[in-house]
Amino acid sequence: MTNSLDAYLVLSGLLFAIGSFGFLARRNAISMLMSIELMLNAVNLAIVAFGSFVDRLRPNASVIALMVIAVAAAEATVGLAIVIAIYRNRRTPLVDEYDSLRQ
């Protein structure tokens, strides 16, 4: 199944799974942000693969992919700002230690 739509979709699914695993397993806020970026890029890979293998999807694919890139950038900006704000308050990036609300 080399160079077929399925191959790219499997790769994208794997990347997405790795991203989700990273998000759930990592305890560092920055690593969790990176995992989310990985998931979004996996989605982008799927979108571009659909566009390049299915003719009727081609006109839309690049537009959607660009939009996703823009949204990912906006999300990263807001996310990093929040991480910096909480780091200044707590002096740690580890989400396990953000537990004062549960007490």
Next chain:
Amino acid sequence: MSGQDLLTISPLIAAILVAVAVLIVDLIAPGRREPALATALLGLGIVAILTAVAGRTPGQAFGGSYTVDALTTFLDLLFISIVALTIAFAPDYLEPRDLPIAEFAAVLVFALTGAMLIAASTDLLVLFLALELMVLPGYLLAAYAKHDSLSTEGAIKYFLLGSFSSAIFLFGLAYVWGLTGSTRVADVAAELGKIASGGPALAPGLALGLAFMTTGVAFKIAAVPFHYWTPDAYQGSPTPVTGYLSVGPKVGAFALILRLFVGALGSLRGDWLDVVIVLAALTMTLGNLVALTQNNVKRMLAYSSIAHTGYMLVGLAAYAGGRQEGLQGLLYYGAAYTFMNLGAFAVVAALQRRPGVTSSLDTFAGLGRREPLLGILMTLFLLSLTGIPPTAGFFGKAYVILAAVQAGGPLTILAVIAMLNAAAAAFYYLRVVVYMFMREPATEGEPQRHGNLVWAGLWTTSVLTILLGLIPAPLLSVVSDAARALGS
């Protein structure tokens, strides 16, 4: 893009201009709150008028990706009132804590543009962009008290799980688009209609895409078991923000459900009926059970908002079970919940006017004697949240439960669960009333002065809470028009 298209989206453009205008006014008169507040509230009034005018000529713009119909108008006006009320309640809480009000109003109006875009979009990609446009300002607002470690802690939990769910939703969206060949909701509905009417079988990839989209949306409305972020995000955020988060993004996510699930997946509704029933039952029950054990009023209201999501899902389940009335009930509940819940949070925010006052239950002890009016209004909102007639909350619950009973089958059981839950919820709502009127405070506090805007907002929410309970017919006719616009 034509001139007609621009005219159709004029409310949206106006909302963006209002947000920019607030920022400019703050630049000209830095640190003064009156000009910024006046600009924001007047601007929202203009946006509301434009929305009502645009709603008179239903139609589509941008090749069918933007739709103006009765549902758009109803939801837009609801979003505008949510944002206007939140701006009215905010100064009392923000000012003593030295938090700027102009940026608050501007970010809130930017979130409004996202919510308004959700209500009008009939295109998967536009829906996703609108969703992000609504939630990104929400993350910023949750972290608004950036030197307060609780606010930033709530915000990072909200942000991390929010963007995780956005990524899941987007993954589903990519597959639905790739396998149906279009991002237009109408085209996706047509493709899925072929499958529903016995055409080709549902492709595994498409089923996967739909499942991922459902999961993403369930996170956004905080349905159990996707609710873990809610209590922390709500408790940590500054109180006016919590009030906004508990209604704005929630009604916005329900608007997304209406546009996406009802609009595109309507033909497959028999297939997602079971999922919605299970989600609704779990969400109501767990939300209420955990709320019973809370001693912090903000956290209690957070769990209660999860339970209210469950009641709204009962309306969606009734629709999936074949009753159009379910959608009417859902929309009516959305409006009723908006006003009573915003009102309740406004009282909490007013109580926290003095910095350092927490939202623990003890704060409410003796409030009925110290500030009788505030105590009576809080009682009204809590009674409405419980669902006691003649308040808005009663009719909201009555309509969704009635629709579920009419749909019959497994939905009858769901209706019974909903009623049992409403009875259990009375315990924790009325506990606050007991504290306000029958407990002596540990330390006698001074009655506090509250701004005129806060009173105006409190009167608006309380009058609407009572009016929607006494004469439900006008709103009912509006929501039935809105539900009909969505198709059957």
